[in-house]
Amino acid sequence: MGSPLGPLFANFYMAFVEESTFSDPDIKPTTYCRYVDDVFLEVRDPQHLADIIRALENNSVLKFTFETHQDGSLNFLDVTIQTTPDRYLTGVYAKPTNKGKTLNAKSECPSQYKKSVLRAFITRAVKTSSTYDLMNTEFDRVKQLLVNNGFTNTEVDEEIHKQLEKRHKPPQPAQQQQPTKVHHLYYRNYMNTQHKTDEKILRDMLKKNITCTDDNSQVQLYIFYRNKKTSQLVMKNSPASTKTSNRTNVIYKFTCPHKDCRPCNNHYIGATTTTLSRRLTMHIQDDTGPVEHWVVTHKQKPTHKLLKDSTDIIDANSDHYRLFIQEAIYISRHKPPLNIQRYTNISLALWGV
Structure with missing residues (x-):
């Protein structure tokens, strides 16, 4: 238990x-x-x-319990098995504790997940039921269950018709063409109210920008959803902080207050994941950014108070990668004279809508 290999080891042992x-x-x-x-x-x-149970226990460390049929009927997993003189009759079995709760059709959820609920119920009824009477009985139960969970009669009937048509469709003759090779492309997204728009944009991007070099190949996009972690739902920057210099994950703008630089509006734009106060201290220690400008142009080293009084926060983002992307965008748009971009560690920026 607890290991992904647990079921495999259990099957080895039971074999x-x-x-x-x-x-x-x-x-x-x-x-x-x-x-x-x-x-x-x-x-x-x-x-x-009794002999079988005793032999199984003698050859293992396991203990076995058993249940016998009642009037020729026995429930095994989700199947009801009824014995007849010549064959078994099988139908879907639902436990008495099953309250009929499932994914609601009106919930904020990708449409393919809702379709899978319909498909699972109907497919199980078709594959498990050995007679049409048992199948129709299960269809009636499933239809009421799904309607109670927000699905419409039309949606259920369409899925039933599709599954029955698939069951009775004659097998297609084997084609001589080469089999199509499918390249599976997976994209992890986070659930939001605009997930349908996200999916459309992703599929359009794929269709527009990707073409297989082989005519017998195709690309299949699979979009799956993960719930956000608690840390992603909680603001990392405390909005109660009244001191601007104590904020983290911000983009800041330093405007040189020297009288010679005021007409030119000389300014510097930077980003920091530490507190702004600590970042200004690092500028003083390394003679970088606005400090380098003061040393070279004004022939003196500024104080921490001067830097603090002349610096404003212009944006913030708790995602470190996006923070530095935003910094690059600000620098590109405003072209601050004091910025000297010698290198960048950003090679690709790609995120969801």
Whole structure:
């Protein structure tokens, strides 16, 4: 438990136990089906069942419990199995504790997720039901359940018609053409009220800018959604802070207050993930940015108070990558005379709408 390899190890162990137990033809049941830790089997009589359980426990460290059929009927996982003289009849089984709750059709959720709910219920009814009477009974139950969760009768009927048509469609003859190779492209997005617009923009970008060099290949875009972490929903900058110099993750503008620079509006634009006060101190220590201008042009080193009084915050962003992108945009638009951009560590900027 707790490891992704847990189910694999469990299956290895159970395969070993089953091989050791059923090597004896007197113990081997007529029918044996297992899904993880649930087993469906058909035995000759109660004594045969007791012998099987004893053999399984002797060949393992496991303990087994069992449930027998009632009037020829037994529920196994989500299937109801009814025995007849010549075959099994199967239908969908819903536990008494199932309150019929599912994804609501009116919820703020991608449309493909809602379609998958419809498809899952209808597909299970079609594949599990062995007769049309059992299938129709399940269709009636599912339709009422989905309508109670905001889906319309038309949506349910269309999905039922689609699944039945697919079931009765004759198999298509094999084509001689080469199989189409699909290149899967995955994009992770965060759920928002404009997710449909996001999807349209992404698909249009893909259609406009990507073309396969091979005519038998195609690109398939898969958009999946993740919930935002709590840290992404909480503001990292405290709005209660009254001291501008104590703010972090900001873009700041220094305007030189010297009388010779006032007519020229000489200014500097920068960004910092630390507090603004600490960033100004770093400028003084390294003789960079506005301090370099004062040393070279005015032949003196400015004080921390002078820098602080002449600096204003013009923007902020808690995302560090976007913060430096915004800084680059401000520099490109305003072209501050005191900025000397020698290098940049930004190679690509791409984010959702």
